[in-house]
Amino acid sequence: MDKTQIIVEANNLTKTFATKIATEKGWEKKTVAAVTDVSLAINAGETLALVGESGCGKTTLGRMLSLFYQPSAGQLSIAGNAIDGLKNRQLKPLRQHVQMIFQDPMSSLNPRHTVESILTEPMKIFPDKGKTKNSAECRSERAAELLEAVGLSKADLAKYPHEFSGGQRQRITIARALVLNPAFIVADEPVSALDVSVQSQILNLMKDLREQYNLTYLFISHDLAVVHHLADRIAVMYLGRIVEIADRDSLFSDARHPYTQSLLRSVPTVTPNKSKIGRILQGDPPSPINPPDGCPFNPRCDRATDICREQLPAMEKVSETHFSACHHYQEHSSYNKSSNNKSSANSSEQAVNIDQLDNSGNPQ
Numbered sequence: 001m002d003k004t005q006i007i008v009e010a011n012n013l014t015k016t017f018a019t020k021i022a023t024e025k026g027w028e029k030k031t032v033a034a035v036t037d038v039s040l041a042i043n044a045g046e047t048l049a050l051v052g053e054s055g056c057g058k059t060t061l062g063r064m065l066s067l068f069y070q071p072s073a074g075q076l077s078i079a080g081n082a083i084d085g086l087k088n089r090q091l092k093p094l095r096q097h098v099q100m101i102f103q104d105p106m107s108s109l110n111p112r113h114t115v116e117s118i119l120t121e122p123m124k125i126f127p128d129k130g131k132t133k134n135s136a137e138c139r140s141e142r143a144a145e146l147l148e149a150v151g152l153s154k155a156d157l158a159k160y161p162h163e164f165s166g167g168q169r170q171r172i173t174i175a176r177a178l179v180l181n182p183a184f185i186v187a188d189e190p191v192s193a194l195d196v197s198v199q200s201q202i203l204n205l206m207k208d209l210r211e212q213y214n215l216t217y218l219f220i221s222h223d224l225a226v227v228h229h230l231a232d233r234i235a236v237m238y239l240g241r242i243v244e245i246a247d248r249d250s251l252f253s254d255a256r257h258p259y260t261q262s263l264l265r266s267v268p269t270v271t272p273n274k275s276k277i278g279r280i281l282q283g284d285p286p287s288p289i290n291p292p293d294g295c296p297f298n299p300r301c302d303r304a305t306d307i308c309r310e311q312l313p314a315m316e317k318v319s320e321t322h323f324s325a326c327h328h329y330q331e332h333s334s335y336n337k338s339s340n341n342k343s344s345a346n347s348s349e350q351a352v353n354i355d356q357l358d359n360s361g362n363p364q
């Protein structure tokens with residue numbers, strides 16, 4: 001696959017949900033803006049990480065890009081197919097191009113089905129994918145091949161999900177995601193529910209599979225240390241919007257958005273740096289039902305000025321591979337470097353430790 005080929009292209013994607021909130025007068029209908037005006041592109045073979053606090057819209061964006069949700073507005077194209085306005089029936093053939101890996105492998109695997117049935121099912125739904133000859137024997141062969149690719153064995157085909165550990169179950173969901181040779185995989189917090197030692201095994205596995213099958217990932221996480229290990233680029237989301245997007249090294253060494261800088265300082269380290277205390281992000285994000293005027297981060301930003309409370313900042317170009325939606329992005333470089341060096345270094349240290357393990361979690 002051509003590495004410069006664009007696999008995912010989103011322009012001004014927006015998703016709103018109708019909801020009801022309790023007020024003194026009873027239930028009131030409101031609109032939640034879960035994702036607002038998101039534009040991004042992901043190239044073949046690239047891993048774009050999506051980070052941000054809980055509730056900022058990561059899963060909603062991931063579900064739009066994996067065709068689970070129809071956007072409320074905006075345009076989306078996957079592997080060259082524009083999906084705007086398509087009906088469910090027209091979307092079905094496109095769904096084979098996109099697969100999702102979920103946070104909780106147990107709830108995403110049918111407990112009544114064997115691993116073989118779980119892995120062969122997608123080949124029955126899309127008989128023209130996978131092996132050219134789609135006989136039961138060929139499907140089984142492909143299932144065994146993928147199970148071995150994720151570090152399990154052919155004998156595991158006959159087992160049920162409850163017979164595996166959490167990490168092994170996540171390996172099965174990864175194998176299932178690969179069955180149809182997808183153009184694009186959305187992994188939504190794929191290691192958050194796993195023990196730390198198992199997390200590194202799964203991350204290394206995803207990295208190895210990416211090289212082996214030239215996979216394109218959207219990797220969703222709230223953890224910058226995890227993202228450092230796998231991402232080529234990182235998009236930071238706040239209150240439904242992308243507020244900064246950059247190649248991994250620029251984001252860790254020269255973040256321009258105060259929210260990204262706060263996230264970097266919040267990365268837990270083995271040796272806590274006392275000078276970080278007090279600068280760590282305080283309070284909760286505002287409600288997406290009633291977002292603030294101007295910059296969505298202004299109520300929590302210690303560098304907000306009048307313009308921040310009045311005007312929504314546009315995405316500004318810091319470099320060819322780095323964009324930041326902050327009115328004062330040019331002023332934040334030196335602040336970032338002097339106060340943040342330690343946290344970036346520590347994040348990198350953690351990632352290097354993960355890098356030193358093979359995909360079974362053993363030191364290399």
Ligand SMILES: Nc1ncnc2c1ncn2[C@@H]1O[C@H](COP(=O)(O)OP(=O)(O)O)[C@@H](O)[C@H]1O
Nearest residue numbers: 017019032034053054055056057058059060288
């Ligand atoms: N189906 C839904 N109905 C109403 N509100 C929703 C729905 N799904 C998500 N939301 C709201 O949209 C916002 C973003 O949610 P989500 O995408 O799950 O965030 P994240 O994955 O970053 O935690 C949250 O405020 C959430 O409550």
Ligand code: SF4
Nearest residue numbers: 295298301308326327
């Ligand atoms: S635009 Fe203003 S409020 Fe928003 S992040 Fe930048 S400095 Fe803070």
Ligand SMILES: [Mg+2]
Nearest residue numbers: 055058059060
């Ligand atoms: Mg989520």
